[in-house]
Amino acid sequence: MAQITITVEDIAGVAADRQIKLVRFAGQLDESNVDEKAKEIYELINKATLPFFMIFDYEKLEYMNSKSIGYLTDWYTKLSEKKGGIIIANARPNIMDILQVVGLTQLIPCVGTVDEAKAAAMK
Amino acid sequence: MNILNMDKNLQQGGEPVKITIIIPTNAYFMSGIRDFTLAMIKNMTNFSEQWAYRFQSVVDELCNNAIEHGSLPKQEIKVTFVDNPGDSIEIFVEDAGTGKSKLKSGELHNLVAERSKPDYAFTDIRGRGLAKIVAAWTDELEFVDLPNGGHRVRVKKYLKNPTLSQPIPGAASLDPTHVVLN
Numbered sequence: 001m002a003q004i005t006i007t008v009e010d011i012a013g014v015a016a017d018r019q020i021k022l023v024r025f026a027g028q029l030d031e032s033n034v035d036e037k038a039k040e041i042y043e044l045i046n047k048a049t050l051p052f053f054m055i056f057d058y059e060k061l062e063y064m065n066s067k068s069i070g071y072l073t074d075w076y077t078k079l080s081e082k083k084g085g086i087i088i089a090n091a092r093p094n095i096m097d098i099l100q101v102v103g104l105t106q107l108i109p110c111v112g113t114v115d116e117a118k119a120a121a122m123k
Numbered sequence: 124m125n126i127l128n129m130d131k132n133l134q135q136g137g138e139p140v141k142i143t144i145i146i147p148t149n150a151y152f153m154s155g156i157r158d159f160t161l162a163m164i165k166n167m168t169n170f171s172e173q174w175a176y177r178f179q180s181v182v183d184e185l186c187n188n189a190i191e192h193g194s195l196p197k198q199e200i201k202v203t204f205v206d207n208p209g210d211s212i213e214i215f216v217e218d219a220g221t222g223k224s225k226l227k228s229g230e231l232h233n234l235v236a237e238r239s240k241p242d243y244a245f246t247d248i249r250g251r252g253l254a255k256i257v258a259a260w261t262d263e264l265e266f267v268d269l270p271n272g273g274h275r276v277r278v279k280k281y282l283k284n285p286t287l288s289q290p291i292p293g294a295a296s297l298d299p300t301h302v303v304l305n
Contacts, residue, residue, distance in 0.1 A: 032153065097173065
C-alpha cells in the first residue's frame with residue numbers, strides 16, 4: 001500500500017483578514033489512500049471561517065493519481081468560493097508533468113519555494 | 124503477484140520483450156506495479172526518465188480502471204508490457220469482466236473522445252485518468268471486448284516521432300475502438 005503523510009502548520013504573521021496553512025505531503029497519493037487522506041483536507045476547509053489559503057508543499061510528493069487531481073480541483077473550487085485559494089510549491093518534475101497534462105497549472109499557481117508561496121498568499 | 128511470462132530473448136536482435144504480470148484486484152498492489160514500470164522503462168528501453176514517470180501514470184490509471192470498473196474484489200487483472208526495442212512500448216491491461224461497468228469498447232472510445240475535448244468540464248472527482256493522462260501520453264489507445272465480458276485496453280507509445288508510424292490509411296478508421304492519437 002502506498003504511504004503518504006500529511007502535516008499541517010499555521011503560517012505566522014498573517015493579516016487578520018485571512019488564514020494560511022502550510023500542508024506538506026510526503027509519499028504517494030494513489031487509489032489505496034487518497035480517499036481517506038482527502039478527508040483531512042476537507043476538514044480543514046470546512047473549519048475555516050476566514051478566507052483560507054493553503055500552501056501545498058509537494059517537495060516530497062512522489063506520485064499523485066488522477067483522483068487526487070480531482071480532489072485538488074474540488075478543494076480549489078471550495079476555497080475560491082470563500083475568497084481563498086491553493087498555491088503549490090516545490091513540486092517535483094514528474095508531479096509538475098502530471099499537473100500540466102491535466103491543465104491544473106492553468107488554474108492553480110505553482111511556485112518554486114514555500115517562501116514564494118507564502119508571499120503570494122499574503123498579498 | 125505473479126510474473127507469468129518473461130520472454131527469454133531479452134534485447135537480442137531487436138526481438139520484442141514481453142512481460143506479463145497478474146495482480147489481485149486490490150489497489151494495495153499498485154505501488155509495486157508503478158515501481159516496476161518505472162524501473163523497467165528506465166532500464167530496458169530507450170525512453171527518457173520523463174517518459175518512465177509518464178508510463179507509471181498510464182499503467183496506474185489503466186489498472187485502477189480495470190480493478191474498479193472491470194472486476195470484482197478477490198479477482199485478478201493482467202498487465203502485459205511489450206517492448207519493441209528501438210521502436211515502441213505497448214501495454215495491455217485486461218480486466219476480469221465482472222465489474223459494474225457494462226460499457227462496450229465502442230462506448231469507451233466515445234467516452235474518451237468526449238472527455239478529451241478541450242472544453243469538457245469535469246464535474247466529478249473521477250474521470251480524468253483515461254482522457255487526460257492515458258490519451259495524452261500514448262500514441263494509440265484501443266479498447267477490445269473480451270469473451271468474458273471484460274475489456275482489454277491496449278496503449279502504444281512510439282519512441283520516435285509518432286507521425287513516422289501512422290497506420291495504413293483507412294484501416295484503423297473503420298474500427299471505432301481503435302484510436303490513433305497524434
